[in-house]
Amino acid sequence: MQVLIFSLVGGVFSLIGAILLINNKKAAQGLAKFATPFAAGVLLAAAFTDLLPESLHESSSEPRIVLLWALIGMLAFFMLERFLRFFHHHHEHGKEKTSSSLVIIGDTLHNALDGIAIGAAFLIDTPTGIVAAIAVAAHEIPQEVGDFGILLKNGMEKSKVITVNVLSALATTATALLTYGLGDSDSFPIAQLLALTAGFFIYVAASDIIPEIHEDVGKNKKDVRPWLLLIGALFIVIVSPIAHGYIDAGHDKHVAESIDEHNDDNHHAADEHEHDDGDDMHTHDDE
Numbered sequence: 001m002q003v004l005i006f007s008l009v010g011g012v013f014s015l016i017g018a019i020l021l022i023n024n025k026k027a028a029q030g031l032a033k034f035a036t037p038f039a040a041g042v043l044l045a046a047a048f049t050d051l052l053p054e055s056l057h058e059s060s061s062e063p064r065i066v067l068l069w070a071l072i073g074m075l076a077f078f079m080l081e082r083f084l085r086f087f088h089h090h091h092e093h094g095k096e097k098t099s100s101s102l103v104i105i106g107d108t109l110h111n112a113l114d115g116i117a118i119g120a121a122f123l124i125d126t127p128t129g130i131v132a133a134i135a136v137a138a139h140e141i142p143q144e145v146g147d148f149g150i151l152l153k154n155g156m157e158k159s160k161v162i163t164v165n166v167l168s169a170l171a172t173t174a175t176a177l178l179t180y181g182l183g184d185s186d187s188f189p190i191a192q193l194l195a196l197t198a199g200f201f202i203y204v205a206a207s208d209i210i211p212e213i214h215e216d217v218g219k220n221k222k223d224v225r226p227w228l229l230l231i232g233a234l235f236i237v238i239v240s241p242i243a244h245g246y247i248d249a250g251h252d253k254h255v256a257e258s259i260d261e262h263n264d265d266n267h268h269a270a271d272e273h274e275h276d277d278g279d280d281m282h283t284h285d286d287e
Contacts, residue, residue: 002122002126002129003118003119003122003129003176003177003180004173004176004177006118006122006129006130006133007115007118007119007133007172007173007176007177008169008172008173009133009134009136009137012137012169015144015162015165015166015169016141019162031141031145032141032142032145032146033225034224034225034228035138035141035142036139036142036209036212036213036225037209037213037225037226037228037229037232038138038228038229038231038232038235039135039138039139039141039142039205039209039232040139040205040209040210040213040229040232041205041228041229041230041231041232041233041234041235041236042134042135042138042139042232042233042235042236043135043138043139043201043202043204043205043209043232044201044202044205044206044233045232045233045234045235045236045237045240046131046132046134046135046198046201046236046240047070047135047197047198047199047201047202047205048198048202049236049237049240050128050131050132050236050240051121051128051131051132051194051195051197051198051201052066052067052070052194052195052198054121054124054128054194055069055070055191055192055194055195055198056191058124058190058191058194059191059192059195060191061191066191066192066195067195069191069192069195069196069199070195070196070198070199070202071199072196072199073195073196073197073198073199073200073203074199074200074202074203075199076196076199077199077200077203077204078203078207081207100150100151100154100156103147103150103151104151104164104168106147107143107144107147107168108168108171109171110143111168111169111171111172111175112171112172112174112175113175113200114136114140114172114175115171115172115173115174115175115176115177115178115179116175116176116179116193116197117132117136117193117197117200117201118132118133118136118172118176118179119175119176119177119178119179119180119183120132120179120183120190120193120194120197121133121194121197122176122180123179123180123183123188123190124190124194125244126243127240127243127244128244130243131236131239131240131243132197134236134239135201135236136172138232139204139205139209142209144165148161148165151164179193210229213225213226213229
């Protein structure tokens with residue numbers, strides 16, 4: 001149930017961004033402007049303080065192998081973006097008009113990969129899954145505002161933009177549930193998936209978002225974007241340990257209660273057994 005709920009979070013946030021863009025373009029652009037650097041901080045902190053440590057903990061291989069998977073993740077997403085132009089909103093800066101179908105396919109693929117990241121994180125534990133879901137949701141808003149801005153420019157009706165957004169967002173939920181379901185197998189490569197996810201997060205933040213923050217540097221002395229990046233990172237650094245501690249404490253309490261209940265059942269069964277033995281002896285003496 002938790003995987004289902006948190007995998008829908010990113011879709012809800014992207015839907016908010018699309019609705020804002022449709023009703024108030026200036027508000028949507030402002031939201032994307034401030035959400036983008038915050039998302040970069042969230043992605044980087046989630047990768048370095050949660051996903052990579054958990055991947056190293058879960059892996060039976062050398063740390064070098066885990067970090068190699070993270071590098072593979074970064075390079076793989078670079079190749080996808082470079083040659084297929086599927087990810088994010090770089091295509092809106094180009095002179096060519098990007099087809100609506102390419103935007104939709106790319107967005108759906110991106111959402112599917114987000115779902116795999118969330119599902120793999122939940123296989124470790126609930127706090128790690130929540131952190132991954134927050135990271136995914138944080139970068140969904142600026143991405144979707146850019147992508148659906150293109151769809152509107154290409155002449156797609158507003159109602160259809162929202163419908164496409166909802167259907168595309170379901171790819172996140174589908175792959176999250178599928179990954180989580182397949183993860184019951186002992187041979188499922190959880191550590192590798194987490195490392196790939198970390199590489200994906202690092203790549204998105206470092207190559208897509210941070211360069212945008214550096215744009216027009218020096219022209220605006222009151223630029224808050226660098227501080228928003230730090231706030232995003234600090235948010236995960238603070239929230240993640242709290243989530244782990246709170247949920248782990250609840251889990252330990254549940255385990256303790258289960259053990260106490262089990263002991264009570266055993267004690268009750270022993271008492272009944274002794275009572276039955278006493279009755280049998282009493283009956284035997286009467287005979």
